[in-house]
Each structure stands twice: as structure tokens, then as C-alpha cells.
Amino acid sequence: MGFGRYSDSLQNRRVVVTGGASGIGLATSLRLAAEGSIVAVFDNNEEQLKKTLEEHSEIKYGILVDVSNSDEVKDAFKEVDEVMGGVDILISNAGISIRNKFIDITPEQWKKVMGINLDGIFYTAQEAAKRMLIQGSGVILMTASTNGLTGHPYYADYNASKAGVNLLAKTMALELAPTIRVNTVCPGYVLTAMQIAEYSPEMLEQVNENIPLKRHATPEEIAGVYAFLASDEGVYITGQNIPVDGGELA
Numbered sequence: 001m002g003f004g005r006y007s008d009s010l011q012n013r014r015v016v017v018t019g020g021a022s023g024i025g026l027a028t029s030l031r032l033a034a035e036g037s038i039v040a041v042f043d044n045n046e047e048q049l050k051k052t053l054e055e056h057s058e059i060k061y062g063i064l065v066d067v068s069n070s071d072e073v074k075d076a077f078k079e080v081d082e083v084m085g086g087v088d089i090l091i092s093n094a095g096i097s098i099r100n101k102f103i104d105i106t107p108e109q110w111k112k113v114m115g116i117n118l119d120g121i122f123y124t125a126q127e128a129a130k131r132m133l134i135q136g137s138g139v140i141l142m143t144a145s146t147n148g149l150t151g152h153p154y155y156a157d158y159n160a161s162k163a164g165v166n167l168l169a170k171t172m173a174l175e176l177a178p179t180i181r182v183n184t185v186c187p188g189y190v191l192t193a194m195q196i197a198e199y200s201p202e203m204l205e206q207v208n209e210n211i212p213l214k215r216h217a218t219p220e221e222i223a224g225v226y227a228f229l230a231s232d233e234g235v236y237i238t239g240q241n242i243p244v245d246g247g248e249l250a
Contacts, residue, residue, distance in 0.1 A: 009232035011036035014084045016077075018042040018067050018124055019094030020059075021052040023192040024143060027219035028091050028226045033058040035227055040080055042067065042094065042124070060084075067094045067120030068112075077127040086135060089230045090128035092121045093143040095161075099198050102156040110157050117161035122168065125182075129172070132180050139230050140176075142169055144184035146245050162186075166241040173239030181238040185225050188245025191216040212247030 015032050019025040020041030033039045033056075040061035043049040053062045061083050065076040080087055095117045098109055121142050132138025147155055148162025166184050173182040189195065189207055195216070199207070208214050225244050228234050243249055 008036070010227065010230060013037040013088040013230070014080075014086055015039045015089045015091065015230075016042060016080060016087050016124070016128065017091040017093060018065075018120065019143075020091075021045055021048040021062070023194060024187065024190060024219045024222050025091070025093040026052060026056075027223040028093065029059050030056060031220070031223040031227050032089070032091075032230065033060075035231070037089070038084060040084060042076055044094075067092075067124055068115035070119075070123045073120075073123040073127055077124075077131070081131075086131050087128050088132075088135075088137070089139045089141070090124060091141050091143075091226055091230075092124045092128075094120050094124075095143060097155060097158040097194065097198070099154050100157075101154060105157055113157040114161050117158065118164045118168075121165050125168075125172065129176060129180060133176070136179060138180045140169075140172065140180060140182045141226055141229055142182075142184045144169070144186045144241060146186050146188045146243050146249055148184075149186060149241065149243065150249065169241065170239050177238060181229075181235070183229055183234075183237060183239070184241045185222060185229070186241050186243045186245070187217060187222050188243065188248045189216045190219060190222060192219055210248065211245070212250065215246065217244060217246060 015037045017025050017029045020029040021043035029039050039059050042063050042065045044066045049062045063076045065072045125140050144165040145162040147159045148166045169182050169184045
């Protein structure tokens with residue numbers, strides 16, 4: 001797969017992508033590697049992480065980590081310090097969703113979704129920010145969702161976690177400026193393995209009919225937005241929740 005180049009500003013940037021062994025995270029890891037960045041992937045799926053590193057030599061490092069565990073996150077960033085000497089760009093992307101009615105969500109499900117989607121982003125962003133403040137620069141980008149901007153049935157826990165990510169980013173952007181830029185990307189429907197597992201072909205087609213562009217996004221299209229925001233082309237953008245949804249919210 002070929003990629004265009006935004007600028008040379010991503011050359012040799014030290015990048016961490018969480019949930020980077022599949023889906024949007026993998027597409028973003030590959031895009032930033034193609035832009036010349038040095039990429040380390042965090043993922044909690046050992047088999048998928050190994051497969052990704054074997055198939056994509058352009059991804060330099062892979063670290064097995066559960067982002068919902070603050071101790072594991074601290075250890076992972078210590079490893080990043082050892083192998084890359086720090087981090088310039090964090091793409092905090094790891095997340096899960098479980099389709100269920102609000103009334104049927106168990107405490108265990110709630111804690112699991114919040115632990116990965118919100119706690120994990122907080123833990124990884126905080127560790128990255130500590131390093132970026134010392135070095136005097138950095139970019140933190142986080143995967144939220146259009147589900148964090150408006151209500152969607154059957155995803156109450158997921159929606160709440162993503163709304164939290166969006167407001168966390170705005171607050172971080174205020175506190176960390178002007179040293180660190182912070183934004184969220186809010187994808188709408190993206191054709192990932194997670195989406196295909198949750199939706200039947202008929203459900204996918206029904207969704208497409210309600211999107212002005214009549215299709216799901218590809219992971220590579222979301223990755224392109226991350227590359228833009230991480231580069232110097234997006235140098236004046238911070239504190240924003242950016243929908244990438246084919247016009248759905250319109």
C-alpha cells in the first residue's frame with residue numbers, strides 16, 4: 001500500500017500507538033512508519049502482536065501491555081525510554097465495545113469497557129505527557145468516537161467512555177499548552193474486524209444507507225487524519241474533537 005507524505009516533520013519522530021496490532025491502530029502505525037517515524041506498538045493480544053511484527057518489519061517495536069493496568073503502562077513506557085529514548089507522538093487508540101442494552105450491562109462489563117477505553121487513555125497519556133513536558137514538545141492524539149458526541153443505543157458504556165475521552169482531551173489541551181498539542185479523532189463507522197464481528201451484512205448495509213457518503217470508512221482513511229494531526233501541518237490544532245464520519249452527524 002502506498003501513502004502520500006504530509007511533510008518531513010514526521011521523519012524520525014518517536015511514536016507510540018496503543019492497540020496498534022490491528023484495526024485503526026495498525027493502519028495508523030503503518031502510515032506513520034511510511035512517513036518516516038519510528039513506531040512502537042502497545043497491544044494486549046500477544047498472538048496478534050507477534051503476527052503484526054512478523055508481517056510488518058517497518059514497525060520497529062512491539063510491547064505487550066494491558067493499558068487498563070497503570071503499572072503495566074508505566075513499565076511499557078520505561079521500555080520505550082530504553083529502546084527509543086522517549087516519545088514525541090502518542091496515538092492512544094486501544095479500545096473495545098460490547099453491544100448490549102443499557103439495562104443488561106453488568107458491573108463487570110462496565111468496568112472492563114471503562115478500564116480500557118478511558119482509564120487506558122488516561123494512563124498512557126499521562127506517562128507520555130510527563131516525558132513530553134520535560135523535552136519541551138509533543139503531540140497526544142486519542143481515539144474517541146462520534147458515539148462520544150451523540151447518543152447511540154446499545155452502547156451506553158462505550159458512549160460514556162468516549163465522551164469522557166473527548167472532554168479529557170480538551171482539559172489536557174488547556175493544561176499542557178503550549179508545549180503539547182492534544183486532540184481526539186472521532187471516527188464514525190469504520191470497517192474493522194471489531195465492526196464486522198458485531199454487525200451482520202444486513203446491519204452494515206442499513207448503516208451505510210444512513211451515511212451521506214454511503215459507506216464505512218477504511219482504517220487507512222482514519223490513519224491519514226492521525227498523520228495530518230501529528231505532523232506540522234496540524235501545528236495550530238489543539239483541544240479539538242474531530243469527527244471523521246462521512247457526514248453522518250450532519
